[in-house]
Amino acid sequence: MEILRAEQVHYSYQTKYQTIEAVRGVSYSFETGNMYAIVGESGSGKSTFLSLLAGLDLPTKGNVYVEGEDMAVLNRDSYRREKASVVYQSFNLFPLLTAQENVMFPIELKGTGKREAAKKAAELIERVGLREQVLYQFPQMMSGGEQQRLAIARAMAAGGKIILADEPTGNLDSENQQNIVQLLKEAAHTMEFAVIVITHNPEVAAEADYVLRMRDGKLIN
Amino acid sequence: MFYMRTALINIKRYKSKSILNLLICIVLVVLLNLFIGSLESNRKQLANVSEAISIHSQISNLNGTQQTGLVIREPIVDAILQSKYITNPAISVVLTAGQGEFPKENLRAHMTIDAAGINNIEAISGISEQDVTLASGTSMNFLQSNTPTCLVEEGFLSENNWKIGQTITLSIYYDYMDQDYRYMMQQLATEEFYIAGSIMSMDGDYIPQVIVPFQWAREAFRENDIPFVANAASFNIKHPQQINEFKKEMKEELHLLEINPASDSSYAGNALVVNDETFILSASKIQNNIGILTGFLPFILLIIVFIGYITSFLLIQNRRGQYATMRSLGVSGRMCFVTFFMESMMIEVVGGTIGVFVSFLLTEQNRGILIITFAFFLLCYIFGTAGALGQLDRISVMKSLSQKD
Incomplete structure (x- = not known):
C-alpha cells in the first residue's frame, strides 16, 4: 500500500556565493511492508531527500504526498509525531533520559499516560532485542549497537508506519550492523513499516527490497 | 503536564547548569535589592531630612547686625504666629518692672527689675525647659496664656526671699525711645503675679x-x-521642603527683606535671616544621589536582561541536539520554546525567591522593596530569557540531526 510519494521533488538552497540544487526532480512511491535503500555518493542529495520525506523541510518545487495528502498542507509536526520517525547515524537520543524514558517520549507526546507509556516502551525495548536491564540506563552507558536499537524502538513507538533511517549503521561494527539491518527488515516485513534507509554500505543496500541510486540530486534507476 | 515534566527532568538532570543559573539569579536579586534599597533609603532620607535638619529663622535688622532689641511691628508678629509655614515661634518683648505700687515721681528709682514677655522659653537665649523649675501642677503652657503668672530668675528669687507658688505685686512698664530719641516709659499694669517657677541661668x-x-x-x-x-x-x-513658599510669603506679604550688609544700622526688624544652608546642602546631596541612582537604574535592569539573555543563549547552544531531536519527534517549535522557557522560569522563580530571602536576612528591608526587587528581576530576566529562546527557530534541525559523531 502506497504511503509516501515524491513527485518531481526539487530542493535548492542559497549559500553565500551560489545556489545549490540538492535534489532535482525526484519522483518515487514508497509502500508499507518494504525496505528501501537509497545509495549514492556523498553530496548526491540522498540525506536532503530523506529530510524532505521526514517533513523537516518542504521541497522548493514538486510535492511529497503522505497517504495521498500533500505534505505542504499537512501539519508537519503532527506528521512526524504520528506517521513518520527518523533514525540517525548518531542516534540522536536524549542523553539525560534513560532508555525507557527515551522510548516513552514520543508515546507521551501523543497524550498517553505515563504508566501506559512506560509499559509500551518496555515492550518495544524487548522487541528490538535489548535486555531488560537497559531500561534504566542512560544512552552513554550503552554500546553503539544498543543505542541504535533503542533509536529504532523509539521510532516504532510513535505508532506511525514510516521509518526513515539516515546511515543507521554508520557508527556500528559489522555484527551490530547486521543486527540493525535485520531489525529494520523485520519492521518492514512483519510490522508493515515502510522503511527507507540511506546507506553507503553495499551490504546494507543488498538487504533492501528496493535500491534507489542517486547522483547529483537525481534518481538514476 | 508532559512539557512541565520534561522541563523538571531537564532541571534535575542538567544539575550543575541549573545550580549555576540558580546562583546567578540569587546574586542578581541580592545586588538589585541593594541597589533599589539604596535608592529607597535615599528617598526616605530626603523625606526625613526636614525632621532631621530643622531650618531656624529669625527677624533681624537690615544689615544683619542685630537680632534682639529690635522694633518688630505687630503685623509681622501676627504673621509669624499665624503662618502655616512656621512652627515653634519664639517672640519676646523687653519690659521693665518694679516691686509693688509706687509713685510716678520717683519712677526710675523703683524700676529695678529686668522683665520680658515671651511666648516660648526658647525666646531666651541659652535657656531650655530643663533649666526651669515649675510649681507642681504647672506646665510651660502658661507662657501662651494671658494670665498674670511669672517665672523668676533663681538668684533674684532667693535674693527677695520669694518662693515658687507665692504671689507678688509687680508694676510692669514698657520703656522705649520716642521719635526724638528720648527715653520714655509707659505703665502697662500693676498686678499680682503668681510665681509659677524659677529659671536657672547656665554659664552665666x-x-x-x-x-x-x-x-x-x-x-x-x-x-x-x-x-x-x-x-x-x-x-x-x-x-x-516649602522653604521657597515660606520666603515668598514673608517677602510679598510682610515685605521682609534679605540681609544687606551694606545698609545702615537700625532697630527696625524688617529683614529675615533663614539658616537653611545645612538643609539645602544635605537635601541637594541626597537629591543628587537619587538622581545618580535613578539614572543608573535602567542600565542595571538592562544588565539583568542581558545576563538573562546570555545565560539562556548559552543554555540553548548546549541543547541544539535536544531541540532538533524534539522537533524530529514532532514537538512544535512553540512547545520547544515553552519547555525551555518553563525550565528557565522555574529556576528564575526559585532563585529569585531565595535571593529575596537572602536579601531580607542581609538588609532586613521592608516587604514592599523586596517585592519590587523580585518583580523587576523576574521581568528583566524573563525578558532576556525569552529573547534568547526566541532564537531557537534559527537552529537548523536538519543540520543538527545529521551531524555525525
Whole structure:
C-alpha cells in the first residue's frame, strides 16, 4: 500500500556565493511492508531527500504526498509525531533520559499516560532485542549497537508506519550492523513499516527490497 | 503536564547548569535589592531630612547686625504666629518692672527689675525647659496664656526671699525711645503675679529677672493704647521642603527683606535671616544621589536582561541536539520554546525567591522593596530569557540531526 510519494521533488538552497540544487526532480512511491535503500555518493542529495520525506523541510518545487495528502498542507509536526520517525547515524537520543524514558517520549507526546507509556516502551525495548536491564540506563552507558536499537524502538513507538533511517549503521561494527539491518527488515516485513534507509554500505543496500541510486540530486534507476 | 515534566527532568538532570543559573539569579536579586534599597533609603532620607535638619529663622535688622532689641511691628508678629509655614515661634518683648505700687515721681528709682514677655522659653537665649523649675501642677503652657503668672530668675528669687507658688505685686512698664530719641516709659499694669517657677541661668548667660506671658504683655499694650512691638522673634520652618513658599510669603506679604550688609544700622526688624544652608546642602546631596541612582537604574535592569539573555543563549547552544531531536519527534517549535522557557522560569522563580530571602536576612528591608526587587528581576530576566529562546527557530534541525559523531 502506497504511503509516501515524491513527485518531481526539487530542493535548492542559497549559500553565500551560489545556489545549490540538492535534489532535482525526484519522483518515487514508497509502500508499507518494504525496505528501501537509497545509495549514492556523498553530496548526491540522498540525506536532503530523506529530510524532505521526514517533513523537516518542504521541497522548493514538486510535492511529497503522505497517504495521498500533500505534505505542504499537512501539519508537519503532527506528521512526524504520528506517521513518520527518523533514525540517525548518531542516534540522536536524549542523553539525560534513560532508555525507557527515551522510548516513552514520543508515546507521551501523543497524550498517553505515563504508566501506559512506560509499559509500551518496555515492550518495544524487548522487541528490538535489548535486555531488560537497559531500561534504566542512560544512552552513554550503552554500546553503539544498543543505542541504535533503542533509536529504532523509539521510532516504532510513535505508532506511525514510516521509518526513515539516515546511515543507521554508520557508527556500528559489522555484527551490530547486521543486527540493525535485520531489525529494520523485520519492521518492514512483519510490522508493515515502510522503511527507507540511506546507506553507503553495499551490504546494507543488498538487504533492501528496493535500491534507489542517486547522483547529483537525481534518481538514476 | 508532559512539557512541565520534561522541563523538571531537564532541571534535575542538567544539575550543575541549573545550580549555576540558580546562583546567578540569587546574586542578581541580592545586588538589585541593594541597589533599589539604596535608592529607597535615599528617598526616605530626603523625606526625613526636614525632621532631621530643622531650618531656624529669625527677624533681624537690615544689615544683619542685630537680632534682639529690635522694633518688630505687630503685623509681622501676627504673621509669624499665624503662618502655616512656621512652627515653634519664639517672640519676646523687653519690659521693665518694679516691686509693688509706687509713685510716678520717683519712677526710675523703683524700676529695678529686668522683665520680658515671651511666648516660648526658647525666646531666651541659652535657656531650655530643663533649666526651669515649675510649681507642681504647672506646665510651660502658661507662657501662651494671658494670665498674670511669672517665672523668676533663681538668684533674684532667693535674693527677695520669694518662693515658687507665692504671689507678688509687680508694676510692669514698657520703656522705649520716642521719635526724638528720648527715653520714655509707659505703665502697662500693676498686678499680682503668681510665681509659677524659677529659671536657672547656665554659664552665666544674662536672663531677665522676671518673665511674664507674651500674650499678657500684648494685651496690656492694647489696654493702654500703646502700639505693640516685639523686640526679637525666631522660629523654625515647619516643612523645609516649602522653604521657597515660606520666603515668598514673608517677602510679598510682610515685605521682609534679605540681609544687606551694606545698609545702615537700625532697630527696625524688617529683614529675615533663614539658616537653611545645612538643609539645602544635605537635601541637594541626597537629591543628587537619587538622581545618580535613578539614572543608573535602567542600565542595571538592562544588565539583568542581558545576563538573562546570555545565560539562556548559552543554555540553548548546549541543547541544539535536544531541540532538533524534539522537533524530529514532532514537538512544535512553540512547545520547544515553552519547555525551555518553563525550565528557565522555574529556576528564575526559585532563585529569585531565595535571593529575596537572602536579601531580607542581609538588609532586613521592608516587604514592599523586596517585592519590587523580585518583580523587576523576574521581568528583566524573563525578558532576556525569552529573547534568547526566541532564537531557537534559527537552529537548523536538519543540520543538527545529521551531524555525525
